[in-house]
């Protein structure tokens with residue numbers, strides 16, 4: 001008997017999670033739409049939606065076009081009331097903001113450049129901003145905190161390796177959690193990126209496996225498979241930036257030689273361009289940002305280096321295709337700001353290197369977001385936690 005009761009509770013919790021995810025994907029839909037998409041009985045849907053309405057989590061919107069052309073009452077997640085906090089920690093800065101359950105950043109946002117990279121300095125700073133956001137907005141019920149971090153990131157231990165000095169011996173998950181009364185979820189920025197794309201950018205049901213490739217100061221891939229992030233045994237699956245493309249190459253900060261990141265990151269690109277600038281007596285560029293326009297305008301020297309960079313990146317992408325066989329690869333982070341030239345050059349290179357069939361299997365495109373997908377994904381980490389732990393809404 002006891003076992004049966006427990007199972008029923010577990011099933012109900014799973015059904016709630018499923019409906020919340022569908023509501024988030026659909027924006028507005030009818031109860032009949034939910035029944036159709038979830039395979040659950042109408043009565044089950046009615047009961048759960050009644051609970052959601054009583055928790056002020058879901059609202060009715062009036063009549064919409066329903067199944068078989070019949071008009072039905074629309075329902076949607078309420079955009080006010082419940083919120084999460086998203087934190088994006090990169091190599092150079094961190095930013096903190098409040099998001100709705102639909103992944104929209106509501107105005108409040110703090111960004112700070114990291115000068116002292118010790119975790120004992122940076123993490124308390126992040127906590128301070130989170131506390132300030134909570135205190136400044138007592139009317140908003142904050143459910144959880146999600147943070148996207150550079151990798152390699154060991155998900156279970158909560159440890160970042162080989163990005164900053166002094167970080168590999170502390171669990172930032174424990175550290176961040178310690179000072180906060182809210183649940184904390186931390187993941188690799190590429191995993192957060194793929195989660196944002198598959199929740200708010202594309203329809204993940206249309207693709208077998210989706211890979212989000214973050215090409216920024218580092219390179220990493222987030223893999224979305226069967227409705228969730230594929231992390232592997234310890235959380236470093238997709239850490240393609242530290243897979244070697246040249247075993248005789250330079251030593252990387254991770255210890256390996258000739259890592260993809262050493263050749264194809266935005267830092268590597270900027271450095272190579274600047275080498276050419278110095279050799280020809282031209283002024284070097286301060287940052288990657290300043291190179292975007294020259295690439296778009298096809299400045300001869302800079303575009304040549306961009307093509308070199310895309311060749312290296314394509315070698316990494318071919319490894320990704322052979323490892324995970326994705327049907328969609330989304331390019332995000334700094335490099336994606338260059339625009340369509342990125343996927344165009346990649347497609348060209350892949351066509352030169354491997355059988356046409358390999359390329360045809362994987363669609364390659366740019367991120368769906370103007371904003372950093374890892375920041376939106378950080379919020380989605382927290383939202384998804386709340387969707388699983390629905391007691392937070394009560």
Ligand SMILES: [Zn+2]
Nearest residue numbers: 242252254259
């Ligand atoms: Zn490496």
